[in-house]
Amino acid sequence: MTDPVFEAAFQAAQKSLSEGGIPIGAALARGGEIVATGHNERVQQGDPIAHGEMSALRAAGRQRSYRDTVLYTTLAPCAMCTGTIIQFKIPKVVVGEAETFPGEFDLLRSRGVEVVVLNDERCVDMMRNFQRDHAELWAEDIAK
Amino acid sequence: MTDPVFEAAFQAAQKSLSEGGIPIGAALARGGEIVATGHNERVQQGDPIAHGEMSALRAAGRQRSYRDTVLYTTLAPCAMCTGTIIQFKIPKVVVGEAETFPGEFDLLRSRGVEVVVLNDERCVDMMRNFQRDHAELWAEDIAK
Numbered sequence: 023m024t025d026p027v028f029e030a031a032f033q034a035a036q037k038s039l040s041e042g043g044i045p046i047g048a049a050l051a052r053g054g055e056i057v058a059t060g061h062n063e064r065v066q067q068g069d070p071i072a073h074g075e076m077s078a079l080r081a082a083g084r085q086r087s088y089r090d091t092v093l094y095t096t097l098a099p100c101a102m103c104t105g106t107i108i109q110f111k112i113p114k115v116v117v118g119e120a121e122t123f124p125g126e127f128d129l130l131r132s133r134g135v136e137v138v139v140l141n142d143e144r145c146v147d148m149m150r151n152f153q154r155d156h157a158e159l160w161a162e163d164i165a166k
Numbered sequence: 167m168t169d170p171v172f173e174a175a176f177q178a179a180q181k182s183l184s185e186g187g188i189p190i191g192a193a194l195a196r197g198g199e200i201v202a203t204g205h206n207e208r209v210q211q212g213d214p215i216a217h218g219e220m221s222a223l224r225a226a227g228r229q230r231s232y233r234d235t236v237l238y239t240t241l242a243p244c245a246m247c248t249g250t251i252i253q254f255k256i257p258k259v260v261v262g263e264a265e266t267f268p269g270e271f272d273l274l275r276s277r278g279v280e281v282v283v284l285n286d287e288r289c290v291d292m293m294r295n296f297q298r299d300h301a302e303l304w305a306e307d308i309a310k
Contacts, residue, residue: 068227071250076215083212086306101277105249105270106215111309126249133245162230165255 027051028116028140031094034061034074035148041066044156044163045148048074048095050082057091058082064163073163075103079110088112096145098125100164108133118145122153123164171195172260172284175238178205178218179292185210188300188307189292192218192239194226201235202226208307217307219247223254232256240289242269244308252277262289266297267308 027049034047038061047061060077063069072080075095085091088110098120099107107115107130114136120127127137153160160166171193178191182205191205204221207213216224219239229235232254242264243251251259251274258280264271271281297304304310 064228069224070226070228070254071215071220071224080213080215082214084208084214084306088309100249101253102246102250105244105252106246108249109245109309110214162228165232165253 025094025116027054027056027092028094028118028142030056030059031074031078031096032118032142032144034059034078035096035145038062038066038074039148039152044159045152046074046095046097048078048093050078050088050091050093052091057085062163065159070163071102073100073103075099076106079106092116096142097149098123098127098139099130101126101129104129107135114138116140118142119149121146122149169238169260171198171200171236172238172262172286174200174203175218175222175240176262176286176288178203178222179240179289182206182210182218183292183296188303189296190218190239190241192222192237194222194232194235194237196235201229206307209303214307215246217244217247219243220250223250236260240286241293242267242271242283243274245270245273248273251279258282260284262286263293265290266293 031049035045039045043065044062049059050057058081063072096118104126175191175193179189183189187209188206193203194201202225207216240262248270
């Protein structure tokens, strides 16, 4: 049984892929309800800070507190998104996969953020195919 | 003699203040030339991820590399902006002041980022006045 919030993050990633964008999606939830979703928009908007997690947080708009929220993302959060989770005091992150990109789990955990990894094979396949077919774009997105 | 790139960051902060926004500005430079400037846009755009540094990076658009850039900011970078500097591999940050907000200098330096603090009294005064007059908004911006 899949989590509907995670499915929304996955659908956002697939939407980005269908637009020619980088297939990483995210969703912010409160009490199991979706506050906002987002996906990487480097290609679509020419916006280098619009990783999936950042786009979901932007779409959620101003919030007085994130302490009762959970951030879902299809891929392990990079340093930017990790720093944002720490700054916003989001207590928990649910991650689709960390096989194709390791993210910053040590930093997240050192600041008290709970990290759950789903090892979702659909996410692994999606990113593996993307990284193979768009190596230059992927390198740009992670400043490799 | 003030650095013209830092002055551009300071002017961006003052522009934000004049708009009723949070007075934090930034500028990205390459070879001493300004690539882009930005300021906090929480109030103006309702965008919680638009700290000054993030807005400048967004305005700069897609860049293949940041290794030859310097990021200037009027206030010590928070965890979000610190994570972004690390992720984008920006090697050097010039900071107006760190008296009114400590930022994440230890994290920046632990990842090899050079941090220069100007101790600019104009920046200190600007933030001190703002934090006093808009305590709720400031608390929201740093998720206090």
